[in-house]
Amino acid sequence: MIHRRKIFNLLQSDQPIDHVLIKGWVRTRRDSKNFSFLEINDGSCLKNIQIVADNALTNYDDITRLSTGSAVAVSGKLIESKGSGQKWEIVAKRLEIISIAPETFPLQKKRHTDEYLRTIAHLRPRTNKYGAAFRIRSELSFAIHKFFRDRGFKYIHSPIITGSDCEGAGELFRVTTLPMDHPPLLDGKTDYTKDFFGKEANLTVSGQLSAEMFALALGDVYTFGPTFRAENSNTSRHVAEFWMVEPEMAFCDLKGNMDLGEEIIKFLTGFILDACIEDIELFAKYVDKQLITTLNHVAEAEFKRISYTTAVEILKQSGKTFEFEIDFGKDLQTEHERYLTEAHFKKPVIVFDYPKTLKPFYMRLNNDQKTVAAMDVLVPRIGEIIGGSQREERLDVLENRMDEMKMPKQNYWWYLDSRRFGSVEHSGFGLGFERLLMLVTGITNIRDVIPFPRTPNSIEF
RNA sequence: UCCCCAGUAGCUCAGUUGGCAGAGCAGAUGGCUGUUAACCAUCGGGUCCGCGGUUCGAGUCCGUGCUGGGGAGCCA
Known part of the structure; x- marks a missing residue:
């Protein structure tokens, strides 16, 4: 019995191979007089491999009924193709039909809309575009670990369930084992002392507070895991469950933070251009013609760094009329961020030193007493891709800010420790x-x- | 949550002034061919998103609900 090979490896072969075995799904079938040509994809790469099935095969009648989506196992000989569309093909000695996809199979040999494919999210990874997207997702995950490991960062598993009830501004998903239709009551309100943890618990909106504790022990650390926000956001840039990468560095100021933010975006962009170029080319061809130019630019151009105050001045002097007027103390709106990164600088922009009134308690107060050492990285088309800060390390200043914001300090005793x-x-x-x-x-x-x-x-699937 | 747009065959869409429900692709059948989203011919295929209304008559007009999309806010 020979081993199953991945199509990705076979297509890179530099010589014919007498005996190979592949398994995968039929993308399309073309019948000729004496053969049937099958395109098989096994998910290992974007490309299919062409199978030549001769009509002398004992199950040839069944083969000519193979439909898109059916699963097969093919053993035979890898040879240089006699046709012009591909370098290699497999002449089948044996073609086992593992299972048939009937004509109700929703994916056809044509382009579908993204909206339609979302309604069949369980099948869409079998398309070229989504196969490519999720191969890139996998490589990008690996690249993140590589980036940090190469720089001596330690990977921290921060908890998914948290007991802090206001660690961020975001709306939280409650975690409870109490019966929702008749919860235990105390003075008319739900009695959480009877709940699983003996107090209110939620899904995490950030691993930051945990990461800070570990940065102050292991030096440089990062988390990379799922994050949950119960905001009623209906945009193309928000989901309730998403993955976030959160580095945290001891003995590091805002400049070092910005340096790392710029470095990681550049590294990851360059890594993907190198490791996933075939899949990237699909997107460059069908999704965004400028993609490779843009990615090269992101990987190489120096990010523009400006203070919030400067950003406000640029926007005021732009001569452009915005729907929302900008002024010191007002948050940058999407239109403002897009103007800066897409129109004014035409490259990634880091905005730093925001007014303290716009930012959370843990960001370090600057000497002007008005701004905090925050920074956002803005990129064309997406807007904010990174949000971070130097943290307030001075106990008295931190406690003052928590008082100003009327936060219950006792809940954060360990953070203050x-x-x-x-x-x-x-x-x-x-x-x-x-x-x-x-x-x-x-x-x-x-x-x-x-x-x-x-x-x-929406939580189908 | 707010503003705007859309919903017609399995998919992508057209449907005129309110007057018989259409095309391409997919599917089935037959043909042709070392084929390349193969090609040619024939055939089958509809809760026009739901509910209510106007009208002799509604896919088309009005109201309402649902679903999807785009934009805004919140943010990663």
């Missing part, structure tokens, strides 16, 4: 993994870069 015992300057950021995938593939809807997207009113 880190500022009591050997506190040091440190920084980190969150990088949206799906948004990064949108950047490198040119895919414009975030629902199409995650296997089974979760959005308001």
Whole structure:
């Protein structure tokens, strides 16, 4: 019995092979007088391999009834193709039909809309475009671990279930084992002391607070895992469950943080251009004609760094009328971010030092007492892809800010402890993994870069 | 959550002033050919998103609901 080979490897062969075995799914079939030509894909790469099935095969009648989507196992000889469309093909000695996809198989030999494919998300990875997208997703995940490991970062598994009830501004998904239709009550309100953890629990909206604790022990760390936001967001850039990369570095200020943010975007873009060029070319051909130019530009151009104050001045002097007027103290709207990165600088832009009123409690207060050491990386088409900051390491300043924002300090006793015992300057950021995938593939809807997207009113599959 | 657009065959869409429901692709059948999203011919295929209304008559007009998409807010 010979081993199953991946089509990816066979197509790279530099010589014919007498005995090969492949298994995969039929993409299309073309019958000729004495043969049937089958295109087989096994998911290992974008390309199919052509099978030549001679009518002398004992099950030839069944072979000529093979439909798109059917599964087969083919053993035979890998030879240089006599046709002109491909280098290699397999002349079948034996073609086993593993299972037939009937004519109700929803994927046809033609282009489908992304909207339709979303309704059959369980089958869409069998298409060229989604196969490519999810191969790239896999490579990009690997590249993230490689990037950090090469730089001495340690990978931290931060918890998915958290007990902090306001670690971020985002809406939270409650985690409970209490019966929803008749929860135990105390003074008319749900009694969470009877719940599984003895208090309210939620799905995490960020691994940052955990990562900070480990950065202050292991030096440079990162998390890479699922994140949950219960916001009622209905856009092409938001999902309720997504993956986030969060590095956190001890002895690192905002500049070092920006350096790392720029470096990782460049590294990952370059890595994918190198490792996934065949799949990337599909997107360059059918999704975004400018994709490879854009990616090369992102990988090589120096990111523009400007303060929030400068950004506001640029926007005011742009002569452009925005739907939302910009002024110091107002948040940058999508239209403002797009103007900066797409029209004004035409490359990735890092905006830093935002007014403290716009940002969360943990960001480090600057000497002007008005701004905090925050930074956002904006890229063309996507907008914000990274949000981060230098963290407030001074206990008294941190406690003052929490008081100002009326936060219950006792819930954060352990977080504050880190500022009591050997506190040091440190920084980190969150990088949206799906948004990064949108950047490198040119895919414009975030629902199409995650296997089974979760959005308001939608959790099929 | 707000604003805008769409929903017609398995898929992608057309459907005129309110007057018999259409095309391409897919499928089935037959033919041709070392074929390349193969090609040629024939055939089958409809809850026109749901509900209500206007009208002699509604795919078409009005109201409402649902679903999908685009944009905004929130953000990764």
